[in-house]
Amino acid sequence: MSETELLLWVRGPALQGATIIFLLGIAVRILEILMLGRKTDLAEARGSAVAGGLRTIISRSFAQRETLQRTAFTEVTGWIFHIGIFVTLLFFAPHILLFEEVLGLSWPALPTTVIDATTIVTIIALLAVLVHRIANRVTRFLSRFQDYLVWLVTILPMLTGYIAFHRVGLSPPMLIAIHILSVELLMVVFPFTKLMHAFTLFMSRYYNGAIAGYRGVNS
Amino acid sequence: MSKDETLGEALRRQGITRRGFLKFCAATASMMALPPSMVPAIAAALEKARRPSVIWLSFQECTGCTESLTRSHSPTVEGLIFDAISLDYHHTLQAAAGSAAEAAREAAMEENYGKYLLIVDGSIPLANPGYSTIAGISNLAMLEETAKGAAAVVSMGSCAAFGGIPKARPNPTGAVSVGDIVKDKPIINVPGCPPIPVVITGVLAHFLTFGTLPELDALGRPKAYYGQSIHDRCYRRPFYDKGKFANTFDDEGAKKGWCLYKLGCKGPTTYNACATTKWNEGTGFPIEAGHPCLGCSEPDFWDGGGFYKAISTPTGDVSKAAVYAIGAGAAAGLALGAMNRARRDKAVGEHEKVNIDDLEKGD
Numbered sequence: 001m002s003e004t005e006l007l008l009w010v011r012g013p014a015l016q017g018a019t020i021i022f023l024l025g026i027a028v029r030i031l032e033i034l035m036l037g038r039k040t041d042l043a044e045a046r047g048s049a050v051a052g053g054l055r056t057i058i059s060r061s062f063a064q065r066e067t068l069q070r071t072a073f074t075e076v077t078g079w080i081f082h083i084g085i086f087v088t089l090l091f092f093a094p095h096i097l098l099f100e101e102v103l104g105l106s107w108p109a110l111p112t113t114v115i116d117a118t119t120i121v122t123i124i125a126l127l128a129v130l131v132h133r134i135a136n137r138v139t140r141f142l143s144r145f146q147d148y149l150v151w152l153v154t155i156l157p158m159l160t161g162y163i164a165f166h167r168v169g170l171s172p173p174m175l176i177a178i179h180i181l182s183v184e185l186l187m188v189v190f191p192f193t194k195l196m197h198a199f200t201l202f203m204s205r206y207y208n209g210a211i212a213g214y215r216g217v218n219s
Numbered sequence: 220m221s222k223d224e225t226l227g228e229a230l231r232r233q234g235i236t237r238r239g240f241l242k243f244c245a246a247t248a249s250m251m252a253l254p255p256s257m258v259p260a261i262a263a264a265l266e267k268a269r270r271p272s273v274i275w276l277s278f279q280e281c282t283g284c285t286e287s288l289t290r291s292h293s294p295t296v297e298g299l300i301f302d303a304i305s306l307d308y309h310h311t312l313q314a315a316a317g318s319a320a321e322a323a324r325e326a327a328m329e330e331n332y333g334k335y336l337l338i339v340d341g342s343i344p345l346a347n348p349g350y351s352t353i354a355g356i357s358n359l360a361m362l363e364e365t366a367k368g369a370a371a372v373v374s375m376g377s378c379a380a381f382g383g384i385p386k387a388r389p390n391p392t393g394a395v396s397v398g399d400i401v402k403d404k405p406i407i408n409v410p411g412c413p414p415i416p417v418v419i420t421g422v423l424a425h426f427l428t429f430g431t432l433p434e435l436d437a438l439g440r441p442k443a444y445y446g447q448s449i450h451d452r453c454y455r456r457p458f459y460d461k462g463k464f465a466n467t468f469d470d471e472g473a474k475k476g477w478c479l480y481k482l483g484c485k486g487p488t489t490y491n492a493c494a495t496t497k498w499n500e501g502t503g504f505p506i507e508a509g510h511p512c513l514g515c516s517e518p519d520f521w522d523g524g525g526f527y528k529a530i531s532t533p534t535g536d537v538s539k540a541a542v543y544a545i546g547a548g549a550a551a552g553l554a555l556g557a558m559n560r561a562r563r564d565k566a567v568g569e570h571e572k573v574n575i576d577d578l579e580k581g582d
Contacts, residue, residue: 027548035556094531
């Protein structure tokens, strides 16, 4: 298989396959969770469950002061790499073209220098959280294979994308093929690992918030 | 023009001044990334060089490569250097025809065995030798025979270098590149559809000066000309970096000369000298004319997923796959959820209530 053929396969059948596993897996898992249902709460409502649920989705994004003081490093690096991933994913011109082709939606791109800098910061933040995970006895004890796998499939697209943009080492078609393949790996692993938190976090926050909201208390 | 005439004599005879000659040597040195101190060495070597015998074989090709080189406007030094080599065999350019032409090739091979330069344009069909023959000789047989006595082989154009358009899917003739056949000779790939004239004269000058091949990249291309991507040397690169793109060929962005990436430009994955040496005596290159780079100096450029499709976009229908996936996932999720519920209900139904008397019975 020549480099051109590899790139064509990666952009064609492989991307289709990864998209199918990604979306099918997410749909199955979300519906399975939703269909668990909840028991009817027989108590009289003291507040709005919906309002409590929605409020909690937002409020849980920000750590409380005491928590922030104890886990400032995790909070800050966590925010940095999450924002970094979204900025590079959504505002790099070639990525927008991909979304335009698939979704029919388009938006303005950020300058490549901004994307470049964001990528470096994101990679550093991701390396920092790994070092922290291993250096801290508690997180190291709590970590399983999946935690490291999830970290790897997250940083790979950032690293391969950075290398492909600067065209180091291999030929450009090969670098782009490797970059797209790394994203496809992320997509395939996504529904079956903790990466599902990208969707389930909203559900669990709403769930907790709704229970509290129904009782008329803050969560 | 006698065969014993040196290059310097040939050039002087054709009215090239010493100044013009040295300018060419300086330009060649800079293009080959050699230090300025090498200019006199190049000049001296070229001055004394005997016109090398060159055999040019044309296989499955469109003659575009020959057109490109011969149309480098007659007064250029490149053109005269080209005249000054002893082009002993070239279908299109030679006066002889038929068996006389083949006799010229055989004579040149015999006379300069081990020393002549073989230039090939076009790919070689392997599916059936009858697809392309010259004087009844198949391309494969002629290439193998002629390559034997060559000092080096230059694969001129993308067809000879990588198979090019004849090798494009479904490759009906079983076309292959020169490098797929010739394994025991140094090969210089000069891809492009067609290649830039100055690249071949530069390679020839290097060969005459040093008697060696220029430094080549992983694809066998002279690094001096194929060392940088079109994208990196493109005058529209600032627009790419700023995120300013032409969306169609006649929108505001196109008129303002913004980046053509969205229109399928292959500049980022293409290595060639178009953006620097340019075409038509430095007039311009395709991107300057408002057309995206096709990537013609790269292998399999014809099958790269579409000339007008951006490199980052999918080549298959991902939207349809996505809709089916969500539909199937929703159905499977509902079915699994229903099964889970049924199992829970069954467990609740089968749950037997136990009271204190039942427990005491067991003792």
